[in-house]
Amino acid sequence: MAQSTKKSKSKLWFLVHSWLALPIWFFVLIVCFTGMLAVVSQEIVWLANSDVRASKPSDGAERLSFQQIIDALHKAEPDMAVRMLVQPEGSHFALAASVTNPDGTTPTLYVNPYTGVIQGKAPDFNFEAFTRALHGWWLVPFTNGYSWGWYLVSLLGLPMLASLVTGLVVYKKFWRGFFKPVRSGHGSRIFWGDVHRLAGVWSIWFITVISITGIWFLIQAILGDNHITISSEPIVPVIAREDVPLTADGSPAPRIDLDAAARIATEAIPGLEITFISLPSTAYSHVEMGGRGWYPLMFQTASVNPYTSNVDSKFLLEDRSALEFVTESMRPLHTGDFGGLAIKLIWFFFGLVLTLMVLSGLLIWTKRTAQATAAALKRTDRVARAQPARSETSVEAQP
């Protein structure tokens, strides 16, 4: 008796497990697949487009400083306004310069970090942005707060976490499954079942990370749409009017250059790495800069006043609350972009495995159901031929 309740319970868990993804399997599949692509989208672009690569002109070549890059850009395009320079993670990537042209277009340019040469313009079809938008919010536009596509995708974190839990309940002694070989000679149902279980146990950590961070994206949207903030980041006040000197001849007041600003910030803040720097966006704005800290999942930023040379504001690791350490770690944990190529490749691989989990789950269900359907058809067939013998009750009894 106890045995049979246990059995029916596990059957129930199994049903729950299959129903979590089954009715929306294609949606889950595409979200997993695009997520996998988004992780390595930057690398795919690097492979496809030579403009994005930071090729050294010679072995001994040194990287230019930010101001040297600005000077080179001004020399090449005197009328162009540079707004921001970003060094993507990894020295094999070219610098990305956000610029504004006199005709009002605002392209991103790929700039060689050794020579300052403009290697090319980001193509109109931005593969990285597109895969991220497709994965992150199903391309649904943000019109009033978070897009409903964002909710649609981030809600998947819940069934994904539930799939993991129910999967582990259904899989008896799953901890012995790490080195179970996949049986290939017993039909596809057995094969896909073995693949699903093996991939599942190795992905426990990854599914946990992706589903919990996915649920965080849902919470983030709910908080954002209700105008609740947990950020302790200071709002940098604009530079006071009296700090900006007037000039008699009407020419712009002198401002310190980017290298001076970067030097002032790194001297004032030990351990500040600068991988992005933006020029003042108004006459009353700061030179903003930042980069990853010793804890690679979070960024540190500083604002330098270009008139007084003071570090007016900073937001460092130690300024974060304990809660922010958790919440700010969520995004990099989801995207895997915090430790260079190696971590990205691990995230890509397990993203592929996760995509296969959805596919194999579907295949198992189809095979199982196909068999069950075939069996049911056979029975109905028998019943039909055995008419008018009363056999309704016996049909219901399963073998």
Added chain:
Amino acid sequence: MSKAQAVPVSPLKQFWLKWRFHINILLILIPLGFMPKYFADAAMFRGDSGLGANQVSDIQVGPYTLDLAELRDEAPRADGPAGHFKLFNAALCKACTTEVKAVYLRIGKPRSLRAAGTIFFGAPYRMITSLPVPPRTRSDAQVWITIEGWDGSMHQASVPLAQASPATVAWLEKQGGTK
């Protein structure tokens, strides 16, 4: 096929049983449907489709000229307790970019430079600002542009809100109607 004929189930039900878990493939229509909008928005943010909607060109502000356009031809967007905002783009005349220190936008005439309104951000060729639009704004209101020079000079000009953003005026009239 012969098997299917033997089953006394309605074809409709059979179709449902066979395809019910594949209906979700239709969800792909959502990103497909939004794709044109996605690429149009991307082009807009790159500045490839011009300054914006309802552009007012060559507004004379003191010795300078400026183009003003709303980012999108639509009503102001709500931003929680902060109120409603409209994004406006502006482009300064090419020759005057070095002399202009700042450009501001405000609904109604500013009393002083310190209350000139919201400041425009970005390169002078394409600047952006988020203009607060109080729901009680009169539909015949003027949008005032204030230009501040590096020498401390101040120049002002205005355009009718109805010209700069017809959708905002339509929205204001609707607000007035419900209140």
